[in-house]
Amino acid sequence: MDRTERFYKIEMLIRTRGSVSFATLMDELGVSRATLKRDLEYLRARLDAPIVYDRFDNGYKLQADPRDQRQVKHELPGVWFSEREIHALLTMHQLIQGLDEGGVLARHLQPLLDKLHGMLGTSEHEAKELMKRVRIASPARRPVAPRHFELIGSALTRRQRVQMSYWVRSRQQETQRTVSPQRLVHYRNTWYLDAWCHSSDALRRFALDAIREASLLEQPRAKDVPVKTIEAELDAGYGVFSGAKVQWATLQFSPEAAQWVAHEQWHPQQQATLQPDGGLTLRVPYADATELVMDVLRHGEQVKVLAPQALVQRVSRQLRDAADRYA
Template identity: 30%
Template sequence: MTGRASTERLSRLLAMVPYLLRHQGIPLEEAAGHFGISTEQLVHDLELLFVCGTPGHLPDDLIDARWESGRVYLSNADPLARPSRLAVDEAVALLVGLRTLAQVPGLHDREALDGALAKLSRAAGEAAGAAAAAASAVAVDVRVDDRDPRGQEVAARVLAAAQTALRENRRLHLRYLVPSRDERTERDVDPMRLVSVEGRWYLEGWCHRAEGVRLFRVDRIEEAVVLDADGTPPPRAASRDVDADLFRPSPDDVVVTLDLAPRAAWVADYYPVESVTEPGEDAWSEAASRVRLRTADTRWVRRLLLRLGAGARVVDPPELAVDVREAAVHALDAYACHQPGEQPGEQPGERPGERPG
């Protein structure tokens, strides 16, 4: 079971206990329908509840769940049915987190956040003042690339433009870099949301050029202009599950495996890779990591490898390694024939006016 599925199941179980206590004898099918699960899944959940209880419990303190008759009966679960209450330290920590979140650029569900803050502040009482002081000392710094200050300035402008477009429901015009094709594209986008995934910001929106929902990495948006046009996405535009479906590989993609030296480790952060592992026994001696990535066109990978030079080696496919080697040899030959300061027609190493004897 994945982490996300486990979290969903835990939330369901915590909601299931008070519900079943209030609806003793409810048919299995009706209870399953209430939670949007199958009858089989409900039985699995009841089997798990059967071995649950409060911390430090004795065997007689376990929840008693019965469903053999086709109806569900629950007992010995009153402590779990009581409303949960936050301790003061928990409330303060949550308030600090929410106040910090309020500083994040691109957050557009402001009403829900403000409402949660107001309710927690009232419940926390005097502790809310301490939370406010603690939150004020927390700095939120949204960075796209620490190595590129200019890139951060561009990203800040892009985030501000996207936030304005979302707030005012207006269309955006983007100039976007597509590394897999090493090209810049111009496109109009109806923004849907800004989302942060694994420390990177993405703009999700309806792309009129592709006629579909697309995710745009903010650090690859070179320019974002808010247009004087309605930015309402069409009814068929549906947000993607970025946790499970950030990238959609094609079965026709080429799988490329590279060994990277420490100085080329940034490749795994900048490009979408399938995996990053320790180099194997067959690895290049300078390798610090081995990455796998998918691409529809290996030409950009070849250009990347020529740029990395001695910082990377191709493990697979072998034809890419041959292609890169030949391109490097050709580039070196061209460089040797035209050293800086030489005039056309001179032999390499000649000075003006000199000829070999």
């Protein structure tokens, strides 16, 4: 533990426990008596930390703000995280571990995690217990090969092209692609790559779990596409499916379903209107109806498609086909 970490841990221990004895500080920091004396003196004299010794409690405390005895206002220079922020970061680290097959991201973030544990003043056992308090459930997650995730991430930051073998599920066919990575997207427990496909000379979205093999190309450099162009072409429709022509779907939800749907975001540009009976009318843009139909069907009898007619017919046909399987 370096000196900066010790400074932060000293203040955090005192702040969280109220009063800490000299012996406890020595034990928690694993330093000699002389080193701890120097650290305390430096904190008080050079960093203006309001650390005082309380003879009654036989421990070190933080002196309250004279203007408000309930608060202790002090922040070490060069340290940006409060205790609540550190806990939020630990929660985010747990989220990454839940999403990151093979631990690629978590492995790179481990040094930061170790520093955060040190700043909190937690032991290894306490840190593990803390992490158990966050559970991330990822149903229907499609794992990505760690080597592919790391390679794509490297290509994205270093602006390199990627040669890859990609499995097209709709055609049940393996294709060869040369792409310029533009953006990584995590959507519904699945990772996607938005890239310029040099084979089709257009922007395309690829599921990372469908990559069979991939390699970096040193030359030429990746083609750069403005973010606004990517958003306009790939984010305008519904979900992960893109298309040239955007249409608007009108959905009518029952009062029972409206209690949940009213608080959901189906699309950033959605238009929701509450009805007098408690129902909800929702309008969302879409270019390809595939994912929209799936979301409509999961609400069963609690939703009705009002427009456009082609979407009405598609949902109606799929409901009939599903009912026929139980006939």
